[in-house]
Amino acid sequence: MSAEVKKYTMAQVEALELAPGTEHENLEGWVPELANEEELRQALEKAFDYRGDVTLTLKSGERIEAFIFNRRTGATLADSYVQYFTPNAPEKRKISYAEIARMEFSGKDRAAGKHWEDWVKNYNEKKAAGEKNIALVPDRLE
Amino acid sequence: MAIPISQMWTVSTYVLKKKLTGQKRFSLTLMLEPLFRCSLACAGCGKVQYPPHILKKQLTPEECFAAAEECGAPMVAIPGGEPLLHPQIVEIVNGLVARKKYVYMCTNALELKRRLPEFTPSKYLTFSVHLDGQREHHDFSVCREGGYDIAVEGIKEAVKRGFRVTTNATFFDGTDPNSVRAFFDEVMGMGVEGIILSPGYSYDKAPDQNHFMGRARVRRLFRAILSNRKPTWKFNMSPLFLEFLMGNRTYECVPWGMPTYNIFGWQKPCYLLQDGYVESYKELLETTDWDQYGVASGNPKCANCMVSCGYETPAIIDGFGSWKGFVAMVRGTFSKYPDAGAQKLLDEAAPHEPAALVQIEEPANSLEETHV
Secondary structure, X not given: OOHHHHHOOHHHHHOOOEOOOOOOOOOOOOXXXXXXXXXXXXXXXXXXXXXXXEEEEEOOOOEEEEEEEEEEOOOOOOOOEEEEEOOOOOOOEEEEHHHEEEEEOOOOOOOOOOOHHHHHHXXXXXXXXXXXXXXXXXXXXX | OOOOHHHXXXXXXHHHHHHHOOOOOOOOEEEEOOEOXXXXXXXXXXXXXXXXXXHOOEOOHHHHXXXXXXXXXXXXXXXXXXXXXXXXXXXXXHHHHHOOOEEEEEEOOOOHHHHHHHOXXXXXXXXXXXXXXXXXXXXXXXXXXXXXXXXXXXXXXXXXXXXXXXXXXXXXXXXXXXXXXXHHHHHHHOOOOEEEXXXXXXXXXXXXXXXXXXXXXXXXXXHHHHOOOOOOOXXXXXXXXXXXXXXXXXXXXXXXXXXXXXXXXXXXXXXXXXXXXXXXXXXXXHHOOHHHOOHHHOOHHXXXXXOHHHHHHXXXXXXXXXXXXXXXXXXXXXXXXXXXXXXXXXXXXXXXXXXXXXXXXXXXXXXXXXXX
C-alpha cells in the first residue's frame, strides 16, 4: 500500500472511491549491497515479499536457492531468521540473518506481467488476429 | 436464507457457547489451502504467483485434519489454488465431512463435472463454484474464454446429483450492477442453493493493484446490487454482512474469525494479508498483534478491505450473539430492501450489453468524494 494512504483520516478512508495499491518494485536480478545490518534487514524484508526464489550465500560459503516465505525479526541478527523452501527438499528450513553474507533475487518474479492491463492488451491482440478460445494459461511447472 | 437449518443451528450454538464461556477470539471458518496450484491464470490473482517448486507442494490429508481439529471451527472453506488438482482431495473432503465440518469446496469447476462421481452428496459438503458474473464478464475476469460454460455444466451436474452448490463471485471496479442482478437470476435458475459474493480488495500480494474499489464505491455498488431484491434470490451469507456491504451497518474487522492454514503454516493475520506464519493455531491467536489490522487500526494495508474473511464473522456473531442481532438477521433474511435511491443508481448505470466485456476505469489514485 502506498504511503499516501497513511495521511488519510478514518472519514477519508471511508469515503475512498478508488484504493491506492501497493507499489511493487522490480527486484528480479537485484543484488543488494548488504553494507550494514539495516540493509540486510531491509533486503530480507523485500525477499519475504518477493514472488520468486532468491539465492543466499552464507558466511560459510554455502549457497542456497530458496523461496523465503516467512521471517521473524529479533533485536539482533542472531535472533532473527528467515524460513524457506528449497526446490529439492520437502521440509521447511530456517537460517539466521547473522549467517547470510550475500543475497541475489535470482529467480523469476512470478507476479511480474500479471497486471490486468497485460491481459486486456493480450486479449485485444489475439481477438484482432481472429483467435478463438483466448486464455491465459498457468506457468508450466518445469 | 439459503443456509440449511442444521448448519445454522451448529453455528449459532457454537457462537453462543463461545460467548458464554467468555472466549474472546474464536474462529467460525477455517480457510484451508491445500495447494496453490491452479488451472486458471486470472490476471491480478495474488494466490498462485509462486515458483514451480512451491506450486508442486501440497498439504497431506493428515495435515488438513490436524488443522481443522486444532482450529475447531464448524465450517471449513477449501480454496487454493484449485482444490480439485490435489490428488487426495476426495480423502480430504471425506475426512472433514466425517468430522462433521461444513465444507465449502471452492472450485473453478473446470474439472467438476468429471470428478463429481468421486464425491458423495452430504449436508456437510457444498461446492462453491467461482463465477464472477455473466458469461462474458466471468470469462474475461478469469482470463479464459469458455470458462463460464464449463463451470455451468459442472454446477448443473452437481445440482442434478443432489449436491449443495453455491456460486462465489468477486466484484471489482467497473462492475455493472445491472449485469450482476441478471447474473443472480441466471444462477438461481440453475438450482443453486445460494449466492456468495465479495468485493475485491487490493491486498498487497496481488500483482495488479489498480482496479480495486474504495469503501465508498463498494457501498454504492452493493447498494445498487442488493437493494430491491427479487424473491428468487438466495444468499449463502449472513444478511447482516450484506447490509454491511450496502452501507447499512458498520463492523470492525475480525481477522481471527477465518484463519488460514496452508503449506507455509498458519497465516498472519488473515486470508489475504501475508504478514508471516506460525506453526500452530494457538500461536496464531496468542502472538498476532490483532490491533494492528482492520480499517480501525489505521493500517494502510487494510484501508479498503470489506471482504467477508474479515467482516462476515462479526456479522454472524452479531446475528447469533444477541436478540437484537437475531431479530435484525431474521428481518434481513426476508426483506427485499426497497430503496428508490438504489433503483436510481441502477437506472444511471451504463445499460447492460451482454456482449460487452468488463470495462475498467483508469484509477485516479486520489481521494475522491462520494456522490450517491
